[in-house]
Amino acid sequence: MKYWSDIEDSLKDNIERAIQLLLLVLGIYILIVAEKYRVAKLPVIFIGLLIWFFFRNKTKHPIVWIGFLILLIIDLCRAYFLVANHHFMLIFMVIPVIFYAYHKRSDILLKNIQMLLVVVLIASAAQKIMSSQFMSGDFYYYMLNRGSVFGVFFNFFPESLELAKSNKESVLAMSELDPNGLESIVLKDVFSNLSFISVIFAWVTVAVEFIVALALLWKPRSIWAHLLFAAMIIGILCTRLETGFMALLAICGIFLSNNIKLRLLYVIIVMACITLVVTKLGYH
DSSP states (O other): OOOHHHHHHOOOOOOHHHHHHHHHHHHHHHHHTTTTTTTHHHHHHHHHHHHHHHHHHTTOOOOOHHHHHHHHHHHHHHTTTTTTTHHHHHEEEEEEEEHHHEEEEHHHHHHHHHHHHHHHHHHHHHHTOOHHHTTTTHHHHHHHHHHHHGGGGGGGGHHHHHHHHHHHHHHHHHHHHHGOOOOOOOOOOOSSSSSHHHHHHHHHHHHHHHHHHHHHOTTTOOHHHHHHHHHHHHHHHSSSHHHHHHHHHHHHHHHHOOOOHHHHHHHHHHHHHHHHHHHSSSOO
16 A cells, blocks of 8 residues: 555646656657757757756756757758657647746646647547548558558457458558559458448547547546546557557646546556657557
8 A cells, every 4th residue: 555655646746747757758759859850959959968967956947848849849840741740749748838837837737738638639530520531431441451550459360460461561562563554452351341340430530539629628627538538548559559649648638637546547658658669669
């Protein structure tokens, strides 16, 4: 019981814990992409380290956070169309944290995180609705047949796994052909009724995102809202290892949740995602 008491004590300050985890995820991400555009990043890192070393206890400015934000902006400007969703999410999470270092208003910080989370979920659902390929089930049909979705569970179905490997090899071979040759391939269904399943899964995905967004908008501290949110995160991780993005969503959950057990669940999700990112598994 002593260990549980220690865990409870460490999770009481949700803002502090969420910020610590955000800094950890941010640091790992910056380290992973550090080699890209290194010339532009060198002066930022060098000056930032000097200021942090000599003036960290003599200035109220969050030097580390500001330095990381500049590095994120460099990557964003140099590769706007290449950076992943979690890059944008990191920027919009770091900015409120920097402002929080000045105004010290937890209510403003939590409101910013809440609105960011709601906008992200609604935008994600809206983007899917506007995509005819997604709503028709074509996206999931293609991804399932290649084993790119629910790939981990294919190990329990050897026949489906072999079909997925065969489909993937066919797609790779197709990509090496001359596109003017008008060649085509036919994917073999890894499961029966896959077209129907893909359509249902696409609509369920959109519905869940809308429901969770509305729940967090209406009652951002509700246990039921966070149970739905946590279930959505776990469901996405089971579908595809979007480790970086899911870690950030779970950190938002820590910010907003008032329940110790739910905070613990979010922390476990974040730590699992960080482990996968460090070992370069999934989409970090």
